[in-house]
Structures are given as structure tokens and as C-alpha cells.
Amino acid sequence: MSISEANKEAVKRIQNAEPELIGIGTASKDLPDMEDKMILHAGPPVEWEDMSGPMKGAVIGALMYEGWAENEDEAEKLAESGDIIYDSCHHHNAVGPMTGIVSPSMPVWVVENKSYGNKAYCTLNEGLGKVLRFGANGPEVIEKLKWMENTLAPILSDAIELAGSISLKNITSQALHMGDEVHNRNKAGTSLFIREITPYLLETNHSNKDLSDVVEFMAGNEHFYLNLSMPASKATMDAAHGIEESTVITALARNGVEFGIRVSGLGDLWFTGPAQKIDGMYFPGYSQEDACRDIGDSTISETAAVGGFAMAAAPAIVGFVGGDVNDALEFTENMYEITLAENENYSIPYLDFRGTPTGIDVRKVVETGILPAINTGIAHKDPGVGQIGAGLVDPPKNCFEDAVRAFAKKYK
Amino acid sequence: MKKNKITSLFNEKLKVINIGLESFAENLKKEDTSVIQVEWSPPAGGDKEMASILDMLAD
Numbered sequence: 001m002s003i004s005e006a007n008k009e010a011v012k013r014i015q016n017a018e019p020e021l022i023g024i025g026t027a028s029k030d031l032p033d034m035e036d037k038m039i040l041h042a043g044p045p046v047e048w049e050d051m052s053g054p055m056k057g058a059v060i061g062a063l064m065y066e067g068w069a070e071n072e073d074e075a076e077k078l079a080e081s082g083d084i085i086y087d088s089c090h091h092h093n094a095v096g097p098m099t100g101i102v103s104p105s106m107p108v109w110v111v112e113n114k115s116y117g118n119k120a121y122c123t124l125n126e127g128l129g130k131v132l133r134f135g136a137n138g139p140e141v142i143e144k145l146k147w148m149e150n151t152l153a154p155i156l157s158d159a160i161e162l163a164g165s166i167s168l169k170n171i172t173s174q175a176l177h178m179g180d181e182v183h184n185r186n187k188a189g190t191s192l193f194i195r196e197i198t199p200y201l202l203e204t205n206h207s208n209k210d211l212s213d214v215v216e217f218m219a220g221n222e223h224f225y226l227n228l229s230m231p232a233s234k235a236t237m238d239a240a241h242g243i244e245e246s247t248v249i250t251a252l253a254r255n256g257v258e259f260g261i262r263v264s265g266l267g268d269l270w271f272t273g274p275a276q277k278i279d280g281m282y283f284p285g286y287s288q289e290d291a292c293r294d295i296g297d298s299t300i301s302e303t304a305a306v307g308g309f310a311m312a313a314a315p316a317i318v319g320f321v322g323g324d325v326n327d328a329l330e331f332t333e334n335m336y337e338i339t340l341a342e343n344e345n346y347s348i349p350y351l352d353f354r355g356t357p358t359g360i361d362v363r364k365v366v367e368t369g370i371l372p373a374i375n376t377g378i379a380h381k382d383p384g385v386g387q388i389g390a391g392l393v394d395p396p397k398n399c400f401e402d403a404v405r406a407f408a409k410k411y412k
Numbered sequence: 413m414k415k416n417k418i419t420s421l422f423n424e425k426l427k428v429i430n431i432g433l434e435s436f437a438e439n440l441k442k443e444d445t446s447v448i449q450v451e452w453s454p455p456a457g458g459d460k461e462m463a464s465i466l467d468m469l470a471d
Contacts, residue, residue, distance in 0.1 A: 002471070003471055247469070363466055366456050366462055366466060367455045367466050368453075369456070369457045401462055404462065404466065407469065408465045408468055411469075412469065
């Protein structure tokens, strides 16, 4: 197969993907190769000693949540003891926003790509502010995670069972027409999901109080849909991964220290460079000096033709990540220069319903020097603080060049 | 004949397409000349090693 044919196949699989929510599982039972005493994290592999502040904070929180440590000191000792196995979410068909920490007891969305049969997983979104994914780990954080495990997840699981499955491709395509770009703006996606799930929630036998808490929790968190769109993107891109000779990028991910990419024709290799500082809008009292470097698996969105690549669909997002409406348009327009196709399912009303830029070709990134457009949340650099803003960030150029070199070495 | 065409060109109102370096276009704009700027840069920003690898990987 030539590069051109391989890329056509990769794009076909992206276009034909049918990611559907089929249930809620548990990380220990559902994630492939998940082991006891294993903690998954966002981005390319990183060990405890090299982790960023918020990732360390989230690991400490997860160890307390699992009951493996009574307090922060005990958790820190355990974290550095060598008894915990750390691994990348991506190695277990999973993705996680920001620190992306997944521990065995956590409930996970199960998304199946109905066209190709592969599954992807993600934890449920906790909301904004002091939450584990931004490195916060106080008692209120752990308490919320327990409520999510014991109340939220079982109730939603029952509702999904009644629904059979929910098409995430449909929700994402509608949300793009309602002003979301489905990465940092998920107001429409969250609303659409609530509209979809609520009739089934009402059919379950749970108490009115619990149902009310569940709906209130979802409605109070504009990013609730992010943790569904991310595994939908992951399930889409995993189907396009592993095609010999394909130069399509199938993952962009950051761990707070390194930014990493994977390329379809290059197997499970990561190509990494230093994670960058984020040019963004900071919450009152915070500045770039307080910020952790770029972190999270949510850039799976951009590989799957949404997020920064669909900014032109979401002019209102500039109030959250910075820039102006023309910047949002320009971001999307530039991305057509480094992609292979226009999306057949996701389109942008303002661009006369042009399909979003689809299938990043690593060769085009290097040839044009145009880097994938990424918008992202910003975590505080210290553990336990949480989110301090949102903004725009460039990936490091060298990881794309290294991937092209490796590709030439393998195939030519 | 060719020379005449060039001479006549400079006696007409110019319409310019500038490819690459934007400062050329800016200078013309200051002289009230109509310019369309085409963004262009050499492949891989002029990096010879990367450009030759990209040639090898061309479709």
C-alpha cells in the first residue's frame, strides 16, 4: 500500500466511525491490561519523579480515594515507593482530561465504535474548580469521587441500559451547530446529552432525590460532555491507528512535562517534545507564572476533527480561551493546510457548512510549519489547587519532525 | 517587443501578487499599489534535511 492509499484508508475509518455510548464500567474490570495498584495518567508515559505538580496531586488523591493511603503523607510515600505502576491512559484504550488520572475503582464511560468494534474509555467529568483532574485532592474532592462512584455512575448506567446505546457522533455534530467546538466549550453537548438521557433516568427505579442530584450535577457542569466526546474521539482514532504506511496522526497528548504524538503507521511509538506554556485567560489572582505546562489527553479532540480544529464553529469560546472571533476562524482555516480531508459528519455553519479539517498528516505539519491548533484548560503548577484558566497553546515542533524521520527510516 | 511590454507595464496602474516575504507587499501598499499577499514559505521552513525526507515521502 502506498502512503496515499494508506492515508485514504485512515481517513475512511475516521469518517465512518460510529462512536456510541454503551454503558458505564469500572476501570479495574473493563480497561484492557489494567492491573492492581496501577494508576493511569494523561499523555505519553511518565514516572512519579518526573510528573508535574498537579499530576502528583491527583495521584495522591487517587491513592487516598482507593483507600491505599489514609492521608497525603502516606499517599506520597506510597506513590514514590515503587509499588505503584504508572502507565499512559492511551496504552489501555483510555483517555483522561488534564492529569487524566484513572485508578482501578473509578467508573468509566464505555464507548464502542460500532463500525469497527473497538472500545474506548474515560472517567466521568467532576466539574470545574477543585477537582482531581486538576490535581486537587482535599476531602471534598475524594467525597465527590465517592458519590460519583456510588450514586452517579450506577444511576447513569441503569439509564444507558434502558437507552440501549447513545450516538455520540450525533450529539457532537449537533453541538458544533450550536456553538460548541466540543473541547473547551461543551455547553450544547452537555445539554443535548441531558436531553437524551433524562427520559431513561426517569424510567429507572432510583429515588427522586438521587435522580434530582444526578440531573443537577450534569446541568451544573458545562464540561460534562467532554468526558464523552473524548472517548468518542479516541474510539474514532484508534480505528485509524496501526495502518502500515499511514502518516495520519492518531493521538496528541500531554502529561504536563512532555507533549507526545502517535502516528498510524508507526505503531505504539511516542514522539515527544517539551510541553509548552499556555497563552491564556487566567482566573482573577492567577497568571502564567502559576500555571502548569500543557497537560491532558483532551487533544484527542483535535486529532478527530473537533476542538481547536472546529474553533470557527464556536465564536463564543474566545471569551474563555482568549483571542477574538477572527482568530477562531483563522485557526480552523489554517488547519485545512495540514489535514487530508473535510469531515463528512462534522461541519461549520459559518463556513457554509464546510466539513471540519480531518486527518492530520504529519508530513504536512512539517512541510508547512503549521502546528495543530490546540485550546486547553490550565492547571495550577502546584498540587491540590485546581484550574486557574484556559487558553491556546502550540505543540513543540520537534515531535512532528522526529516522527517524519522515524517514518522515513521505517518505510524508505 | 518584449521591452515595450515591460515599459508599458510600468506606465499602467499596477496590480501585484506577492508570494512569500510580506514586507515587499507592505512597501507596495504604502505606495497605494494594489497587492494580494500569498503566504508561502519554503518546505519545512528551508530545513534541507527535512525537505529531502519529505521529498522521499511524497505521494
